[in-house]
Amino acid sequence: MINTLKSYKELSSTVADIVEYQIQEQPLSKLIFPTGSTPLGMYKELVSRELDWSDVITFNLDEYLMNPDHPYSYHSFMRKNLFDRINIYPDHYHFPYRPTLSFEDTMYANKGIDLCILGIGSNGHIAFNEPGSSFKSKTRVVDLSEQTIQDNSKYFDSIDDVPKQAITMGLGTIMESKKIILMANGNHKLNILNVAMNGEVTEDVPASILQNHNNVEVYYCD
Numbered sequence: 001m002i003n004t005l006k007s008y009k010e011l012s013s014t015v016a017d018i019v020e021y022q023i024q025e026q027p028l029s030k031l032i033f034p035t036g037s038t039p040l041g042m043y044k045e046l047v048s049r050e051l052d053w054s055d056v057i058t059f060n061l062d063e064y065l066m067n068p069d070h071p072y073s074y075h076s077f078m079r080k081n082l083f084d085r086i087n088i089y090p091d092h093y094h095f096p097y098r099p100t101l102s103f104e105d106t107m108y109a110n111k112g113i114d115l116c117i118l119g120i121g122s123n124g125h126i127a128f129n130e131p132g133s134s135f136k137s138k139t140r141v142v143d144l145s146e147q148t149i150q151d152n153s154k155y156f157d158s159i160d161d162v163p164k165q166a167i168t169m170g171l172g173t174i175m176e177s178k179k180i181i182l183m184a185n186g187n188h189k190l191n192i193l194n195v196a197m198n199g200e201v202t203e204d205v206p207a208s209i210l211q212n213h214n215n216v217e218v219y220y221c222d
Protein backbone atom coordinates (compact mmCIF):
# COMPACT_ATOMS: atom_id res chain seq x y z
CA MET A 1 0.00 0.00 0.00
CA ILE A 2 3.01 2.33 0.55
CA ASN A 3 4.67 3.28 -2.76
CA THR A 4 8.33 4.05 -2.12
CA LEU A 5 9.88 6.50 -4.56
CA LYS A 6 13.55 7.13 -5.24
CA SER A 7 13.81 10.79 -4.36
CA TYR A 8 11.93 13.87 -3.17
CA LYS A 9 11.92 15.06 -6.78
CA GLU A 10 10.13 11.88 -7.86
CA LEU A 11 7.68 12.17 -4.94
CA SER A 12 6.88 15.75 -5.99
CA SER A 13 6.49 15.01 -9.68
CA THR A 14 4.42 11.84 -9.09
CA VAL A 15 1.85 13.69 -7.00
CA ALA A 16 1.95 16.70 -9.37
CA ASP A 17 1.12 14.24 -12.20
CA ILE A 18 -1.94 13.06 -10.28
CA VAL A 19 -3.13 16.65 -9.74
CA GLU A 20 -2.45 17.55 -13.37
CA TYR A 21 -4.36 14.52 -14.63
CA GLN A 22 -7.30 15.39 -12.38
CA ILE A 23 -7.46 18.99 -13.64
CA GLN A 24 -7.10 18.00 -17.27
CA GLU A 25 -9.75 15.29 -17.08
CA GLN A 26 -12.14 17.50 -15.11
CA PRO A 27 -11.46 21.25 -15.35
CA LEU A 28 -14.14 21.95 -12.69
CA SER A 29 -12.34 19.83 -10.08
CA LYS A 30 -12.58 20.46 -6.35
CA LEU A 31 -9.32 19.78 -4.56
CA ILE A 32 -8.07 19.72 -0.97
CA PHE A 33 -4.50 20.94 -0.43
CA PRO A 34 -2.03 20.61 2.46
CA THR A 35 0.72 22.89 3.74
CA GLY A 36 4.02 21.98 5.45
CA SER A 37 7.42 21.17 4.00
CA THR A 38 6.37 17.96 2.20
CA PRO A 39 4.21 19.47 -0.59
CA LEU A 40 6.60 22.33 -1.47
CA GLY A 41 8.21 20.42 -4.35
CA MET A 42 4.82 19.38 -5.71
CA TYR A 43 3.64 23.01 -5.74
CA LYS A 44 6.83 24.05 -7.52
CA GLU A 45 6.21 21.36 -10.14
CA LEU A 46 2.59 22.43 -10.60
CA VAL A 47 3.60 26.08 -11.07
CA SER A 48 6.13 25.09 -13.74
CA ARG A 49 3.52 23.13 -15.71
CA GLU A 50 1.36 26.17 -16.52
CA LEU A 51 -1.95 24.37 -16.14
CA ASP A 52 -5.32 26.06 -16.55
CA TRP A 53 -6.69 26.58 -13.01
CA SER A 54 -9.49 28.93 -14.03
CA ASP A 55 -12.30 26.49 -13.16
CA VAL A 56 -10.59 24.74 -10.23
CA ILE A 57 -11.87 25.19 -6.68
CA THR A 58 -9.63 24.43 -3.71
CA PHE A 59 -9.95 24.03 0.03
CA ASN A 60 -7.02 23.96 2.41
CA LEU A 61 -6.96 21.39 5.17
CA ASP A 62 -6.29 23.76 8.01
CA GLU A 63 -5.19 27.17 9.23
CA TYR A 64 -3.76 28.49 12.45
CA LEU A 65 -6.00 30.64 14.56
CA MET A 66 -4.13 33.79 13.59
CA ASN A 67 -4.37 36.75 11.25
CA PRO A 68 -4.51 35.27 7.71
CA ASP A 69 -2.19 38.04 6.53
CA HIS A 70 0.51 37.02 8.99
CA PRO A 71 3.59 35.90 7.00
CA TYR A 72 3.51 32.45 8.68
CA SER A 73 -0.19 31.80 8.15
CA TYR A 74 -1.21 29.02 5.78
CA HIS A 75 -2.99 31.64 3.65
CA SER A 76 0.39 33.31 3.13
CA PHE A 77 2.10 29.97 2.52
CA MET A 78 -0.36 29.00 -0.19
CA ARG A 79 -0.35 32.41 -1.88
CA LYS A 80 3.43 32.45 -1.98
CA ASN A 81 3.94 28.86 -3.15
CA LEU A 82 0.96 28.35 -5.44
CA PHE A 83 -2.02 30.68 -5.66
CA ASP A 84 -0.20 33.88 -6.63
CA ARG A 85 1.71 31.96 -9.30
CA ILE A 86 -1.16 30.27 -11.17
CA ASN A 87 -4.37 31.50 -12.81
CA ILE A 88 -6.74 30.44 -10.01
CA TYR A 89 -9.43 32.98 -9.07
CA PRO A 90 -8.96 34.31 -5.51
CA ASP A 91 -12.60 33.53 -4.71
CA HIS A 92 -12.01 29.91 -5.77
CA TYR A 93 -9.60 29.07 -2.95
CA HIS A 94 -10.83 28.57 0.59
CA PHE A 95 -9.43 28.04 4.06
CA PRO A 96 -11.37 26.70 7.03
CA TYR A 97 -13.19 29.55 8.75
CA ARG A 98 -15.72 30.17 11.48
CA PRO A 99 -18.55 29.39 11.73
CA THR A 100 -17.10 26.01 10.80
CA LEU A 101 -20.49 24.63 9.79
CA SER A 102 -20.76 27.22 7.01
CA PHE A 103 -17.30 26.20 5.83
CA GLU A 104 -18.53 22.59 5.56
CA ASP A 105 -21.58 23.86 3.65
CA THR A 106 -19.33 25.75 1.22
CA MET A 107 -17.27 22.61 0.66
CA TYR A 108 -20.29 20.50 -0.16
CA ALA A 109 -22.30 23.20 -1.95
CA ASN A 110 -21.40 21.67 -5.27
CA LYS A 111 -20.67 17.97 -5.48
CA GLY A 112 -17.98 17.05 -2.96
CA ILE A 113 -14.23 16.79 -3.23
CA ASP A 114 -12.61 14.99 -6.17
CA LEU A 115 -9.04 14.76 -4.89
CA CYS A 116 -7.48 15.37 -1.48
CA ILE A 117 -3.70 15.62 -0.98
CA LEU A 118 -2.48 15.00 2.57
CA GLY A 119 0.73 15.00 4.58
CA ILE A 120 1.24 13.12 7.84
CA GLY A 121 2.57 14.52 11.13
CA SER A 122 5.16 12.71 13.19
CA ASN A 123 2.40 11.81 15.68
CA GLY A 124 0.15 10.41 12.93
CA HIS A 125 -2.03 13.49 12.56
CA ILE A 126 -3.64 14.44 9.27
CA ALA A 127 -4.51 18.11 8.90
CA PHE A 128 -4.60 19.20 12.56
CA ASN A 129 -6.54 16.16 13.69
CA GLU A 130 -4.32 15.20 16.59
CA PRO A 131 -4.30 11.72 18.22
CA GLY A 132 -7.63 11.07 19.92
CA SER A 133 -9.66 13.00 17.29
CA SER A 134 -12.97 11.36 16.50
CA PHE A 135 -13.13 9.52 13.18
CA LYS A 136 -16.47 11.29 12.67
CA SER A 137 -15.05 14.78 13.32
CA LYS A 138 -15.95 17.71 11.11
CA THR A 139 -14.29 21.12 10.67
CA ARG A 140 -13.66 22.65 14.09
CA VAL A 141 -11.29 24.65 16.28
CA VAL A 142 -8.65 22.44 17.93
CA ASP A 143 -5.77 22.76 20.39
CA LEU A 144 -2.45 21.74 18.86
CA SER A 145 -0.49 18.97 20.59
CA GLU A 146 2.89 19.69 22.19
CA GLN A 147 4.49 17.49 19.49
CA THR A 148 2.92 19.53 16.67
CA ILE A 149 3.89 22.84 18.28
CA GLN A 150 7.44 21.51 18.59
CA ASP A 151 7.51 20.20 14.98
CA ASN A 152 6.13 23.45 13.56
CA SER A 153 8.37 25.74 15.60
CA LYS A 154 10.96 25.50 12.82
CA TYR A 155 8.76 27.78 10.72
CA PHE A 156 8.53 30.47 13.43
CA ASP A 157 11.06 32.76 15.08
CA SER A 158 10.58 30.96 18.40
CA ILE A 159 8.42 28.17 19.81
CA ASP A 160 6.46 30.77 21.79
CA ASP A 161 5.29 32.30 18.51
CA VAL A 162 3.61 29.08 17.30
CA PRO A 163 -0.18 29.45 17.60
CA LYS A 164 -1.68 27.03 20.12
CA GLN A 165 -4.94 26.58 18.22
CA ALA A 166 -6.05 26.02 14.64
CA ILE A 167 -9.14 25.40 12.53
CA THR A 168 -8.96 22.04 10.83
CA MET A 169 -11.10 19.93 8.55
CA GLY A 170 -12.24 16.86 10.47
CA LEU A 171 -11.38 13.26 9.74
CA GLY A 172 -14.99 12.70 8.67
CA THR A 173 -14.71 15.67 6.29
CA ILE A 174 -11.49 14.38 4.72
CA MET A 175 -12.86 10.84 4.32
CA GLU A 176 -15.70 12.11 2.12
CA SER A 177 -13.17 12.90 -0.64
CA LYS A 178 -13.49 10.64 -3.67
CA LYS A 179 -9.72 10.05 -3.90
CA ILE A 180 -6.98 10.65 -1.31
CA ILE A 181 -3.20 10.86 -1.78
CA LEU A 182 -0.94 10.76 1.29
CA MET A 183 2.61 12.09 0.84
CA ALA A 184 5.45 11.49 3.30
CA ASN A 185 9.02 12.66 2.95
CA GLY A 186 11.88 11.43 5.09
CA ASN A 187 12.96 8.44 7.12
CA HIS A 188 11.59 10.00 10.30
CA LYS A 189 8.07 9.50 8.87
CA LEU A 190 8.49 5.82 7.93
CA ASN A 191 7.63 4.33 11.31
CA ILE A 192 4.42 6.34 11.79
CA LEU A 193 3.48 5.69 8.16
CA ASN A 194 3.78 1.92 8.70
CA VAL A 195 1.82 2.10 11.94
CA ALA A 196 -0.91 4.14 10.22
CA MET A 197 -1.17 2.03 7.08
CA ASN A 198 -0.53 -1.46 8.43
CA GLY A 199 -1.38 -1.27 12.13
CA GLU A 200 -4.61 -1.09 14.07
CA VAL A 201 -7.24 1.37 12.86
CA THR A 202 -7.57 3.56 15.92
CA GLU A 203 -8.31 7.17 16.84
CA ASP A 204 -4.93 7.18 18.63
CA VAL A 205 -3.38 7.22 15.12
CA PRO A 206 -5.58 9.58 13.08
CA ALA A 207 -4.06 8.63 9.70
CA SER A 208 -5.03 4.98 10.27
CA ILE A 209 -8.59 5.99 9.27
CA LEU A 210 -7.32 5.98 5.68
CA GLN A 211 -7.34 2.17 5.78
CA ASN A 212 -11.14 2.52 5.70
CA HIS A 213 -11.15 4.53 2.44
CA ASN A 214 -11.47 2.67 -0.87
CA ASN A 215 -9.37 5.03 -3.01
CA VAL A 216 -6.15 5.97 -1.20
CA GLU A 217 -2.62 6.04 -2.57
CA VAL A 218 0.41 6.55 -0.33
CA TYR A 219 3.74 7.87 -1.66
CA TYR A 220 6.91 7.91 0.43
CA CYS A 221 10.56 8.77 -0.13
CA ASP A 222 13.38 8.68 2.44
Ligand code: PGA
Nearest residue numbers: 036037038039119120121
Ligand atom coordinates in the same frame (compact mmCIF):
# COMPACT_ATOMS: atom_id res chain seq x y z
P1 PGA B 1 5.54 18.42 7.11
O1 PGA B 1 4.18 18.37 7.91
O2 PGA B 1 5.21 18.27 5.66
O3 PGA B 1 6.12 19.77 7.43
O4 PGA B 1 6.38 17.28 7.63
C1 PGA B 1 3.26 17.38 7.63
C2 PGA B 1 2.09 17.46 8.58
O5 PGA B 1 2.26 17.84 9.76
O6 PGA B 1 0.97 17.13 8.15
